Amino acid sequence: MVADPVSLQLTAELFPNGIGRYAVGGLLVGLGAVVIYIGTGIPAGASTFLESTLSYVSGQSRFQQYVSSRDWRVVFTLGIILGGLAFAATIQSGLITTSLYEAGTTGELYEVGGVTLWSTAVQPWRLFLGGILVGIGTRIGKGCTSGHGVCGVGSASKTSLVGVATFLTVAIGTAQIVAAMGVSP
Amino acid sequence: MSEDRHPLFMPLIFVGGLIFGFGLGFSQMARPEVVLNFLQFEDFGLLFVMFGAAIVSGIAFAVMPRIRDNAPLTGDRYERRLKPFDRNVLVGGAIFGVGWGLSGICPGAAYASLGVGNVTILWALAGMFAGAYLQGVWRSKRATTETAPAGAD
Numbered sequence A: 001m002v003a004d005p006v007s008l009q010l011t012a013e014l015f016p017n018g019i020g021r022y023a024v025g026g027l028l029v030g031l032g033a034v035v036i037y038i039g040t041g042i043p044a045g046a047s048t049f050l051e052s053t054l055s056y057v058s059g060q061s062r063f064q065q066y067v068s069s070r071d072w073r074v075v076f077t078l079g080i081i082l083g084g085l086a087f088a089a090t091i092q093s094g095l096i097t098t099s100l101y102e103a104g105t106t107g108e109l110y111e112v113g114g115v116t117l118w119s120t121a122v123q124p125w126r127l128f129l130g131g132i133l134v135g136i137g138t139r140i141g142k143g144c145t146s147g148h149g150v151c152g153v154g155s156a157s158k159t160s161l162v163g164v165a166t167f168l169t170v171a172i173g174t175a176q177i178v179a180a181m182g183v184s185p
Numbered sequence B: 001m002s003e004d005r006h007p008l009f010m011p012l013i014f015v016g017g018l019i020f021g022f023g024l025g026f027s028q029m030a031r032p033e034v035v036l037n038f039l040q041f042e043d044f045g046l047l048f049v050m051f052g053a054a055i056v057s058g059i060a061f062a063v064m065p066r067i068r069d070n071a072p073l074t075g076d077r078y079e080r081r082l083k084p085f086d087r088n089v090l091v092g093g094a095i096f097g098v099g100w101g102l103s104g105i106c107p108g109a110a111y112a113s114l115g116v117g118n119v120t121i122l123w124a125l126a127g128m129f130a131g132a133y134l135q136g137v138w139r140s141k142r143a144t145t146e147t148a149p150a151g152a153d
Helices: A005-014 A019-041 A048-052 A066-090 A122-138 A147-153 A159-178 B007-025 B030-039 B046-067 B087-103 B107-115 B119-146
Strands: A108-112 A113-118
Touching: A019 A113, A019 A147, A048 A066, A048 A122, A048 B107, A048 B119, A066 A113, A066 B007, A066 B087, A066 B107, A113 B087, A122 B087, A122 B107, A122 B119, A147 B046, A159 B030, A159 B087, A159 B107, B007 B107, B030 B046, B030 B087, B107 B119
Parallel strands: none
Antiparallel strands: A108 A113
16 A cells, blocks of 8 residues: 555655655644643643733733633743743754654744744735634634644533534635635735 | 742743643644644644643643642642533634634744744734733623623633
């Protein structure tokens, strides 16, 4: 089966960048959530941070339920940011080399103080408008890619499975339509 | 829970976040272009990020409650992440889907993206805060006018 040229070609078409970096990255994402779960019992999600942090500056009643968790959610998010930076400082900068990393052709690589950083070429209006909808949708829909997608699916929660199926299907449709309209990147 | 936290609570949350963010960088899910390529069916590798992570967490969700009753740092019971289903899951999921498909970025990946140097992602983060604020104002108002308890999640 491994040597079957048809399936090899199909695999190359479906996974032009292989699956190694995705699988290893996914295992690490899961491991991060598991470390927190084992220590604290908390199934962490990333989008609650948006509302819990708003509770620092807004008296809106909706945000008050997150006052007790807002401090650790800031720490969690800082960890995620610095985890991304650690990746940039090591693998993206070539300090640690692995065959699973390719610089790729997307966006733009630039250097600051010996650290290779990366920035997107996706247009700001897409990021901002999309961000607004992500902010509204994840909070109304009770979770995002990490809450529903990682912890919820990992819990075999029917609510999360339906949530993931919904946002994945709609996202695919949206991205295809936007691409068909010639918006790139 | 907030007053007498275990001294290792915050460090552990931080380390968990570090691994989580490093993984998002490593998988390149922190790059909106990679997510958009997936959604446009040009590279299906991203499935391995989400389901790989879900499998790893799924093992912990299944195993931990059988090994111990309570988490060592909080004393909280090990429970699965189960949330009640209602129409909001569909409506919110659809709105999130449009936003994700338009921008190629979701909250966790956006934080990690900032870390890998993507300053432009601040547009998305500003949008996410604005969106979360808008729905918060709307739901706060609705909760007070209807005086019915809004579905807390």
